[in-house]
Amino acid sequence: MASDRHARLVRFVTAEAGEYFRTGVRYTSFGWEVLYRRDDLPDQRLKERNQAIVDRVRDYEPLREEGSPFGDARASIELYEDGVLIHLREAEQSGVVLAFEVDIAQNLAGFVVKCRQTLQSS
Secondary structure, three states: OOOHHHHHHHHHHHHHHHHHEEEEEEEOOOOEEEEEEOOOOOOOOHHHHHHHHHHHHHOOOOOOOOOOOOOOOOEEEEEEOOEEEEEEEEEOOEEEEEEEOHHHHHHHHHHHHHHHHHHHOO
């Protein structure tokens, strides 16, 4: 079950991204759950797509090596022709994956920072 901070993140992302927010999925080492799915999206293949994405992000390897002067990886962004995925890491085997329409990419860096701050605030 989603925590208060995950619910707060969904409220924040919904307010900031509006109609561009497609889905939000929280994962742990034990499983995953849908935090948000835009109403107009079809349910077809939702479970298979989410499971495949979660399987890949659990094994995510940052581009920078451990001990990098940049510090630990906190988020990753994949920009596609028709969409954007943001992966917010919470721990080694847990995090949140947010999916958006590609138009959200205009102010992406600041948006990701605000998402992390919202998720981390208590």
